[in-house]
Amino acid sequence: MSPLVLRSFTATSAIGRGLAATLASLHARRSGLAPCRFETVSLDTAVGEVAGVDAVALPGELAEFECRNNRLAWLALAQDGFTEAVAESAARHGRRRVGVFLGTSTSGILETELAYRRRDPRSGALPEGFSYRGAHNTFSLAAFTQRALHLEGPAAVISCACSSSAKVFASARRAIEAGVIDAAVVGGVDSLCLTTLHGFHALQLVAPRPCRPFDATRDGLSIGEAAAFALLERAGDAVDADAVLLAGTGESSDAYHMSAPPPDGRGARAAMLKALAAARLAPHEIGYINFHGTGTPSNDAAEGLAVASVLGKDVPGSSTKGATGHTLGAAGALEAVICALALEAGLMPAGVNTTQVDPALPVNYLRENRSAKLARVMSNSFGFGGSNCSLILARAG
Amino acid sequence: MRALQACIEGIGVLGPGLPDWPAAARVLKGASPWEPTPVVLPAPACLPSAERRRTGTVVRLTLAVGLEAARRAGVDPAQLPTVFTSSGGDGQNCHEICEVLATAERELSPTRFHNSVHNAPAGYWGIATGATAAANSLCAHDASFGAGLLEALCQVAVDHTPVLLIAYDASYPEPMRSVRPIPDAFGVALLLAPGANGPSLARLELAWSEAPADRMADAALESLRASIPAARSLPLLAQLARAVPGRVLIDYLDGACIALEVSACR
Numbered sequence: 014m015s016p017l018v019l020r021s022f023t024a025t026s027a028i029g030r031g032l033a034a035t036l037a038s039l040h041a042r043r044s045g046l047a048p049c050r051f052e053t054v055s056l057d058t059a060v061g062e063v064a065g066v067d068a069v070a071l072p073g074e075l076a077e078f079e080c081r082n083n084r085l086a087w088l089a090l091a092q093d094g095f096t097e098a099v100a101e102s103a104a105r106h107g108r109r110r111v112g113v114f115l116g117t118s119t120s121g122i123l124e125t126e127l128a129y130r131r132r133d134p135r136s137g138a139l140p141e142g143f144s145y146r147g148a149h150n151t152f153s154l155a156a157f158t159q160r161a162l163h164l165e166g167p168a169a170v171i172s173c174a175c176s177s178s179a180k181v182f183a184s185a186r187r188a189i190e191a192g193v194i195d196a197a198v199v200g201g202v203d204s205l206c207l208t209t210l211h212g213f214h215a216l217q218l219v220a221p222r223p224c225r226p227f228d229a230t231r232d233g234l235s236i237g238e239a240a241a242f243a244l245l246e247r248a249g250d251a252v253d254a255d256a257v258l259l260a261g262t263g264e265s266s267d268a269y270h271m272s273a274p275p276p277d278g279r280g281a282r283a284a285m286l287k288a289l290a291a292a293r294l295a296p297h298e299i300g301y302i303n304f305h306g307t308g309t310p311s312n313d314a315a316e317g318l319a320v321a322s323v324l325g326k327d328v329p330g331s332s333t334k335g336a337t338g339h340t341l342g343a344a345g346a347l348e349a350v351i352c353a354l355a356l357e358a359g360l361m362p363a364g365v366n367t368t369q370v371d372p373a374l375p376v377n378y379l380r381e382n383r384s385a386k387l388a389r390v391m392s393n394s395f396g397f398g399g400s401n402c403s404l405i406l407a408r409a410g
Numbered sequence: 411m412r413a414l415q416a417c418i419e420g421i422g423v424l425g426p427g428l429p430d431w432p433a434a435a436r437v438l439k440g441a442s443p444w445e446p447t448p449v450v451l452p453a454p455a456c457l458p459s460a461e462r463r464r465t466g467t468v469v470r471l472t473l474a475v476g477l478e479a480a481r482r483a484g485v486d487p488a489q490l491p492t493v494f495t496s497s498g499g500d501g502q503n504c505h506e507i508c509e510v511l512a513t514a515e516r517e518l519s520p521t522r523f524h525n526s527v528h529n530a531p532a533g534y535w536g537i538a539t540g541a542t543a544a545a546n547s548l549c550a551h552d553a554s555f556g557a558g559l560l561e562a563l564c565q566v567a568v569d570h571t572p573v574l575l576i577a578y579d580a581s582y583p584e585p586m587r588s589v590r591p592i593p594d595a596f597g598v599a600l601l602l603a604p605g606a607n608g609p610s611l612a613r614l615e616l617a618w619s620e621a622p623a624d625r626m627a628d629a630a631l632e633s634l635r636a637s638i639p640a641a642r643s644l645p646l647l648a649q650l651a652r653a654v655p656g657r658v659l660i661d662y663l664d665g666a667c668i669a670l671e672v673s674a675c676r
Binding site: 109118122125126129130132136137138139143145146150151152155156165167168169170171172173174180183184187188190191193207208211212213214215216217264265266267268269270271272280283396397398399400 | 414461464497498499504507508509511512516517518519520522523524525526527528529530532533534536537539540541542543544545546547548549550551553554557560561563564565567568569584585586588589590663665666
């Protein structure tokens with residue numbers, strides 16, 4: 014594939030609002046996970062909640078999109094000059110030539126969950142003011158973002174569970190390569206809600222303490238929330254040596270089970286091999302891998318085998334979910350942004366919380382931060398339904 | 411801009427009074443009247459029994475139309491990348507989760523939860539067919555068919571691969587039905603390929619237009635088109651049923667239509 018440049022990017026999660034705070038937390042090995050006090054949830058678990066989301070006020074012209082997910086998106090769009098960079102790109106290419114491809118798994122479902130508590134006792138009707146299109150519908154996030162950024166090009170939400178906002182990079186690069194658009198806003202936003210907290214609990218996949226990916230005694234995931242965005246354009250020739258490129262994308266399906274990976278990680282392996290082929294890279298050219306690394310026993314075991322079989326067991330890697338929690342439909346974009354920061358800062362971030370790396374897993378798991386000039390890194394994202402996506406990001410020079 | 415084009419090698423349809431593509435084609439070209447009987451969903455025989463029990467309307471609907479399109483094209487579905495697109499996904503499952511979460515106990519079933527992901531039909535499709543290529547699952551509210559078609563045409567053009575597009579929607583129960591009144595289930599599958607490998611039905615080439623989308627001449631079919639997002643495909647299906655070249659305008663996002671030049675595939 015022809016590489017694309019990340020002209021601007023930003024992330025907001027439990028470890029920080031914007032890039033500077035996120036990078037400072039990574040340097041300090043700070044986790045944003047804390048005991049769950051979200052809404053009325055009384056589960057014994059930790060969550061990665063973003064502070065101040067409910068205090069965010071959407072401007073009046075975006076009022077129909079009111080919901081926690083879009084408030085989190087609005088908060089993130091205001092960081093790091095991202096909105097301004099998109100405006101500049103739209104001025105250059107035209108509003109119709111900038112696409113919007115965003116990932117979310119639950120969109121504004123929290124509004125619906127709360128509305129179901131307030132149904133009319135006689136008729137069962139939902140309360141007045143419930144906005145299906147603006148809050149509930151999966152597309153709400155892309156409709157909101159497109160309106161907030163004054164864009165008029167193609168738009169879609171990609172909702173493939175926890176691979177959603179990695180896969181948006183692949184769809185955006187195809188639309189740019191096909192000439193449908195000249196630039197794309199990609200990203201992911203997922204916010205805390207009852208469906209995922211109680212759902213993962215029902216599947217017995219939630220850890221009681223902050224998650225410990227790849228630990229010998231790991232016992233499940235911690236749910237987080239995040240919004241992360243990137244502006245993709247053709248790299249062309251006039252790209253700074255410091256710029257971060259999207260060099261490769263690879264997608265596959267497990268065709269195995271709705272909520273568990275095949276134990277040998279063959280679907281993950283296929284996605285990584287496709288990303289390497291798209292980037293025309295050999296496995297040894299990847300200097301760091303950001304694991305999907307949810308912290309559940311079976312996910313980490315399958316991914317460890319898959320990564321070792323593709324990249325070898327020595328490639329340094331970590332899961333940043335010990336810091337951010339598993340941000341589900343936002344995880345792909347959040348971790349792509351963390352990889353972009355890693356490339357810029359020459360930092361391989363440690364996997365926090367993990368104290369004893371599982372000796373049964375053939376991985377070089379980083380428990381301490383490591384400084385190194387990085388040229389190319391990989392990020393894995395896998396989701397329910399057996400949906401896999403690997404991204405390769407690289408420094409331009 | 412590279413021309414976004416593809417040959418249609420297979421079609422599958424399931425909607426009210428439209429039990430498969432040949433029957434739908436007869437209705438859409440005016441050869442037989444439309445009798446809008448409720449959709450009858452076939453049991454998903456291709457799924458293992460443990461999985462079959464866990465499936466609802468949208469999984470059965472997408473398996474039915476996807477397998478029909480592959481079968482009519484004579485293509486093994488295991489070899490195909492897929493693009494699923496739906497406005498609302500599994501509304502019944504979503505409603506039942508919200509009902510449980512409104513109770514004091516909140517005892518959510520694990521199966522309900524994993525079936526709640528928008529890409530659940532893609533997941534079951536993989537289990538049923540063994541397809542390990544990329545599967546995408548999109549949503550663009552009322553523009554979901556157009557968004558899925560655009561994604562599929564980009565894959566055909568850039569990745570030079572056949573792609574199976576599966577667009578579907580199903581109705582919500584009350585109280586969601588009042589705020590999103592989708593009257594019945596509707597699914598359509600198009601097997602799109604870079605060039606004609608066999609008996610292709612037609613060639614599509616995409617352009618943009620600001621003209622309003624085509625409507626169905628028949629008032630009842632127009633009501634179906636307007637009320638189910640996946641049925642926004644009906645003007646295209648009608649053109650394909652008539653098997654004549656022409657230009658079709660399909661609903662997309664506010665203020666834009668997808669224009670499709672339909673011609674014979676050479």
